[in-house]
Amino acid sequence: MPEQPSDTGPANNRRNFHRSRYERYRGGPDPLAPPLDLREALDEIGADVMAGSSPRRALRELLRRGTPGLRGLDELRERINRRRNELRKSRNLxxxxxxxxxxxxxxxxxxxxxxxxxxxxxxxxxxxxxxxxxxxxxxxxxxxxxxxxxxxxxxxxxxxxxxxxxxxxxxxxxxxxxxxxxxxxxxxxxxxxxxxxxxxxxxxxxxxxxxxxxxxxxxxxxxxxxxxxxxxxxxxxxxxxxxxxxxxxxxxxxxxxxxxxxxxxxxxxxxxxxxxxxxxxxxxxxxxxxxxxxxxxxxxxFSGDQPMGMGEAAAAMADLAELDELSEAMSQQYAGADLADIDLDALARQLGEDAAVDARTLQRLEQELRDQGFFERGADGELHLSPKAMRQLGQSVLADIADRLTGRGERATRLSGRLGEPSGATREWAFGDTEPWDVPRTITNAVVRDAGTGRFSRGRPVQLTVGDVAITETEARSQAAVALLVDTSFSMEMEGRWTPMKRTAIALNQLISTRFRTDELQIIAFGREARTIDVGELAGLSPRMEQGTNLHHALLLAQRHLRRFPHATPVVLIVTDGEPTAHLEPSGDAFFYYPPHPQTIGLTVAELDHLSRMGAQITVFRLGDDPGLAMFIDRVARRVGGRVVAPDVDGLGAAVVGDYLRGRRER
Structure with a gap:
């Protein structure tokens, strides 16, 4: 039987070879574009929300102003309007x-x-x-x-x-x-x-x-x-x-x-x-x-000195109409406005491909923020920051405060504990770490590294490098019940302390929820009245024209929180910029009087005494230079054995977090 020709000859290989053809990039999502920095965008949104904006408005403002290296809608619209004016002022009919x-x-x-x-x-x-x-x-x-x-x-x-x-x-x-x-x-x-x-x-x-x-x-x-x-x-x-x-x-x-x-x-x-x-x-x-x-x-x-023919003028009219449509789309001020309304092809025609790339990136940014679950719709139908967004925001705020702490010689917040109970987590060793090694993880890292380079073989000893070393994170064994009392009276907003107060609460919540999970934190907001509040609600809380600093009510709520954890160390952290001017009546109504009424002062001091008898570690963070407040806080601190810290506004977060960490080391 004659031998059949082989299908694997050179000629057949050439015939089966698939050629690739490369063409110029013609728009659409750039496959080589770097991933969007959602963290930076979320930080800016969070800052606006903490300053009093709604999440929807904060997102809109971010898209309007853009981010470093990314032009926002306002700048693109300004370029559109500038081109429109130049066209009208340079040509005639x-x-x-x-x-x-x-x-x-x-x-x-x-x-x-x-x-x-x-x-x-x-x-x-x-x-x-x-x-x-x-x-x-x-x-x-x-x-x-x-x-x-x-x-x-x-x-x-x-x-x-x-x-x-x-x-x-x-x-x-x-x-x-x-x-x-x-x-x-x-x-x-x-x-x-x-x-x-x-x-x-x-x-x-x-x-x-x-x-x-x-x-x-x-x-x-x-x-x-x-x-x-x-x-x-x-x-x-x-x-x-x-x-x-x-x-x-x-x-x-x-x-x-x-x-x-x-x-x-x-x-x-x-x-x-x-x-x-x-x-x-x-x-x-x-x-x-x-x-x-x-x-x-x-x-x-048209008022310029460059004449246009009828056809050219009609094209200019079409350009102006297109520019008007783009300007309106960029404004996002009409009902049902959506970034998808921006015609990217028209934008590229009028302002160039770079403008279309910026607009496309803004569209991606908005879509990614929504798709990644950073927003959720509440029962009121409005957008709110989701728990995922609050965790991300907390990480950023805590990292910023950690930098301040490290700069002051305080302990870095990445440390979970000192030779305490293992938390179950490991991380790469860094200079200065004293935690015990996780030996199985360290050996595994070395073996995987050798296998990846092709040098691993049976019988060959495993060689460790510094990068292989993993340490066991530990958690201090003591549990604390922490009550953070934050003043939400209108003076906090008027004196520029509103956002730093929120950042402080978010940072402390993030630290406790991720590093010291056995501790129990309760945030209590007090103005004319006091109430417990979660960190997400506090982040979006808007200031109200409300007079009154009802520390008495806040201390009552703090005691209720501490009693739920009788075996935990009680910790009370108070952030305020004013003397107590309100207290809670037996009827449940708030009583307000300025200057501070003796009854208000007496009831507030009585609850501080009660907390002292419970063994609470009390720290008051006094904001501002009000002499009346300073005198009251100093006397109370001496009475109950508490501490007084008078940080500037920018250092409030570092002061509160640092005090919490100091107290934990002592415990």
Whole structure:
């Protein structure tokens, strides 16, 4: 049996080889774009929320101002408006009128020269006719429409007027017609006439709601050369033509009354008859019926010194309309506004690809923030920061405060405990760590590293490097019940202490929930009245015009929290900027009086005494320089054996977290 040819020969390999073809990047999501920094965006949103903005507004403000290296909606909109103003202030609508006037003057001048050389009586009569032309360019062109030119050059210039008018009128509706029809003959003009007739029929059929699939296919087969944008269906054809038609109407609306009168008269001479203008008017009517929502009655004011032809002016009108749409989309001020409303292709046309990339990135940023679950809709229907967002925000705030602590020589917050109970977590060793090694994890790291480099083999000793060493995180064995009392009276907002107070609570919550999970934290907000509050609610809490510092009520709630954990060390941290001016009556109502009422002071001190008898470690963080507050706090601290810390606003978080860590080391 003869041997069969092999399928693995060189020729067959070449035939089966798949070639790759590379093309220029043409827009859309950039596959090489770096991942979005959601952490930085969330930090900015969190800062706005803590300052009193709603999450929805904070997100909108972030998109408006952008981030470092990413232009926001406001800057993009400013560029759009600047381009719009530059276009209007640099151009005018006189281009076609000036060109026609120049052609007419040239034709008349050449004809005068010829008539001066001719000696017959008809020449003298023609001279009288030429010399008595009306001052209006349009009227003169109309009067000369039947004139028998003697000068070939004059006749050529006059025919250029008719040709120019026809091409400009077509250029207003169909891009590229002015150049395409330059020097066109009668056959070319007939093709235009046929196209307009068929287009009118197609548009009428579309406006009647009929199926135009077959009609559109036949129309494009016959006249597709006039539509380089290659629309895929009647809707796309109508969309592109309607915008140019509306721009042509805006051009007409923008002319002065004298210019409109001249254009009406001149248009009848396009290509030597009124047929073209009649056909275009019919097309405009069909398009207006198909897209009545476009700005058909608008007008634009141009005041520059660069003249535009009719086609160029219509394109400028279309650009202005597109810029207006982009500006509105960038504003996001209308009902149902969405970043997806921004036309990225239009933005690239008007401002360049870099602007489209920025807008696309903003769209991605908003979508990623929503998709990653950083927002959730509450029972009130409004957006709120989700627990995931609060954890991320807490990490950032705590990291910032940890930097301050480390700079002051305090213990870094990444340490979970000192030779206490293992937390079950391990991490890479760093210089200065004293925790015990996790030996199995360390050996595993070394083996995996060797296997990855190909050097691992049976019988070969495992070699450790510093990067392999893993240590066991430990947790202090003592449990604490921590009550953080934060003043939410209006003076905190007026003195710029509102956001630092929130950052302090968020940082402490993050530290306890991630590093000291056995501790129990309760946040208590007190103004005229006090209430327990979770960290997410506190982050979004808005300041209220509420007088009163009801520390008495807050201390009662703190005691209730501490009693729930009788075997834990009680810790009370108080952040305030004012003397107690309110207390809770037996009826449950809040009593307020300023200056502080003796009864308010007495009840507040009594509850501090009660906490002292419970063994609570009390620290008061006094904000501001009020001498009355300083005197009250100092006396109370000496009475109950507490500590007083008077940090500046920027150091509040570090002071509270540092005090908590100090107390934990002591415990």
């Amino acid at each position: 006189d281009g076609t009128f000036d060109e026609i006037r120049e052609l007419l003057e040239n034709a008349v001048l050449e004809e005068r020269k010829q008539l001066a050389r001719d000696l017959d009586d008809d020449a003298r009569f023609a001279e009288m006719q030429i010399g008595n032309l009306p001052p209006s360019t349009a009227a003169a062109v109309s009067e000369l429409s039947d004139y028998r030119w003697r000068s070939p050059k004059a006749r050529e210039d006059f025919e250029k007027i008719r040709d120019l008018l026809g091409r400009e009128l077509l250029e207003q509706r169909f891009a590229g017609m002015k150049e395409a029809l330059q020097g066109a003959g009668e056959a070319d003009r007939q093709a235009i006439t046929d196209m307009l007739s068929d287009l009118n029929e197609l548009l009428a059929q579309h406006n009647r709601g009929e199926d135009t699939t077959d009609s559109f296919a036949g129309f494009m087969t016959e006249h597709g050369q006039f539509f380089p944008e290659n629309p895929r269906n009647t809707e796309e054809l109508v969309e592109s033509l309607a915008k140019r038609s509306a721009a042509a109407q805006q051009f007409y609306n923008s002319l002065s009354a004298e210019q409109r009168a001249e254009l009406d008269q001149l248009a009848q001479q396009a290509f030597g008859s009124s047929d073209l203008m009649n056909a275009l008017a019919s097309v405009d009517g069909q398009l207006r019926a198909a897209r009545p929502e476009l700005d058909w009655d608008g007008a634009q004011g």
